[in-house]
Amino acid sequence: MAPLDPHSYADSAQPLTTSVDLAFFLDFDSKTILGSATLHLSYAYTGELYLDTRCLHISSIVGPIDEPLSYVVDEPQPIKGSLLRVSLTNHSSFTVVYTTDPSASALQWLDPAQTAGKRLPYLLTQCQAVHARSIFPCQDTPLARIKYSAKVNVPKEMKVVMSAAHLGRSAPSAAEAKGACHESKWLMEGRIVEYFNMEQTIPPYLFAMAVGDIVHADLSPRSRVYTEPSELEAAANEFSGTEAMMLQGEALFGPYAWERLDLLVLPPSFPYGGMENPRMVFLTPTVIVGDKSGVQVVAHELAHSWTGNLITNATNDDFWLNEGFTTYAERRIVEALEGKERALLHVGLGWTGLKEEMERFKERPEFTKLKTNQDGVDPDEIYSQVPYEKGFHFLCRIEAEVGRNTFDNFLKKYISRFRFTSINTETFLQFLKEQFPGIENKIDLDVWVYQPGIPSDAIEPESAILQRVLALAKGFNSGIRVSEEDCSSWQALEWQIYLESLPRKLQADQISELNERFHFSENHNWEIKVAFLTIAAFSGYEPCFPEIESALHSVGRMKYLRPLYSGLLQSSSQAKELARCVFADAKHKYHPIAQAVVQGLLLKFDQ
Incomplete structure (x- = not known):
């Protein structure tokens, strides 16, 4: 036994x-x-x-x-x-x-006041x-x-x-x-x-339910969006391209196996950007910004229909099999629909995030491996971008070795062989070696899978737009600033990369200059707003404390909570006190998973 x-x-x-x-x-x-x-x-x-x-x-x-x-x-x-x-x-x-x-821990019960319509209570899982x-x-x-x-x-x-x-x-x-x-x-x-x-058979973690004042609009014969009534029009517009994404996914990875792809936009307390529940993807309302810049989240959750839902990691030790493959598949869909340059911007943003995770886990290198040992470890505590981004770059390294057309055929064979099963990393590696005899002599599979850190043969993303954005961010402390000409064609993604590539701590006059010029703290795009407010939090910049407090009260997405609380807790005594007070007042608005994560940050940093 x-x-x-x-x-x-x-x-x-x-x-x-x-x-x-x-x-x-x-x-x-x-x-x-x-x-x-x-x-x-x-x-x-x-x-x-x-x-x-x-x-x-x-x-x-x-x-x-x-x-x-x-x-x-x-x-x-x-x-x-x-x-x-x-x-x-x-x-x-x-x-x-x-x-x-x-x-x-899986259930969040919302009072009517915590919903958009404020008419009925709400339950989400x-x-x-x-x-x-x-x-x-x-x-x-x-x-x-x-x-x-x-x-x-x-x-x-x-x-x-x-x-x-x-x-x-x-x-x-x-x-x-x-x-x-x-x-x-x-x-x-x-x-x-x-x-x-x-x-169809699913792992238990893909069981999902929501109950409330929910209505829907059709996006295509096999896709609907569900929301509270006041959010429906904006959501239907934001996700109108869902069917095109589905068709592109099928062209790349084979038939869609789940009959429908419906989308549910949840109240803002939902702790993730999206959750790939088959037939009913759950989404945060923060992806609805009016310019469709948030639909990359939908592409990711759609890609899970093949990699994650159809083929699932056997345990959380093999989580990269879900998220590395899905990040790769998501970016292939984005590349097909928006072009290589836009896809490379997503890769560049992920690369920056991966390097940050290496710093975050420098004292726990086990969790910078693809195949981890999580015995006795809460998977929510060590959730990170490592399985997403390092897994993505591992697959890119294989693609570069064998060629894209060959790798595409490999992916289809992989999905066909293991559909509706849950496998471990070793099963994947065995299949990889069967399909590409001698691949282990060209790529050090042990280093990629079982060793910590970013392997030396990882392919760093390069594009003209990406390099310009990164150069502007790198030169900020040397007085280099974004010109009107530079940013005239920038979309939300360029701004997000720019802000997330700036130093986490800046001087008060530098933060003031950025905000006065670009009004980042008031931006309706949560990715841009939080990227800026994170700098303000780590810098202890008190003029932005009201905006940080408002953000922490407004959303429960852990992608935003973690850096904002972390920044406050590693900053000034006033910032630490703000973090304590806000959490005490706002925690009832957060999903139990998010509550536990923030509580862990308080214990770690608030000594």
């Missing part, structure tokens, strides 16, 4: 779950889900079956004929949560009835990396790919969306309530049940 995954209790000697039937009653007053989960196993099993849970309150566990099954819930561990041991006797299925906790276990008991490892069905009981004025096919909506029935989950509440008046089914 041995664990399958450093972040899961699932055991290699036990059967894996193949499908789960879920029934949820959403109680917005108590901020809990009254749930039942019927788990179907790959074969009938006798003995203790290990499941992952976090803060689930188990009411009962029964077999197929409602016979009670004995179980034990172990004491919780900081990262894994609690091991649920279910005693089975030749069982291939069983049902767990339970209630989630208001503190569930975020299960990556190891948070599905706080919604339903499962083998919470990517190795346990599951199908699922769900019926969700909500107030009738609310809309449910899920990472699954929507089957319909009807009044609650007594037949489905019996034994499903908290039968007496299921039939309450003023409620409706929505039905979903996911026929």
